[in-house]
Amino acid sequence: MNIVKTSEGTTRTLALEGRLDTTTAPQLEGEVKGALTGVTELVLDFSQLEYLSSAGLRVILAAQKIMNKQGKMVIRHVNETIQEVFEVTGFSDILTIE
Template sequence: MESTFKKENGTLTAVISGRLDTVTSQELKEALDKEGCENVDIDLDFTDVEYISSAGLRLLLALQRQVMETNNKLVIRNINKVVTEVFKVAGFNKTFTIL
């Protein structure tokens, strides 16, 4: 998993690539914390994410709760077929903003 971050106008944009599994979700969480993801809108670019497991979903859930508390927004962009499928199974397509 690789991730690059850009912060401007109150929005944290993260471009993520590779697998979002048990190990990498933890890494991503640490990276997001380091970048400072509180009181900002979060824009996640999933174009190059191969797949996401439930560990990754847990991270997304935590982020979603966090932005909802501060009335910010979380957007996930460009999910592939497998990630879409995972989101569907977990019911994420109903609660997340997926572009």
């Protein structure tokens, strides 16, 4: 998985490319834990994300909990397969997906 990071003011965007699974979830977790100081909006761009596992869902939930305390988190450009994962797991009810 590749993570492309961009910042604009207090907004941090993480664009994910590839697969977010057991192998790559720690990579995103490291980025989230180290990248959110002073951030009031976290944008996760899933336009190039091909696969999402339960390990990835755990990291996304942890990021949401952090951002609930200091701002907001938005997930953008979700494909049908990943949207279905969000709906089946109930994550679509607790995440902001655009």
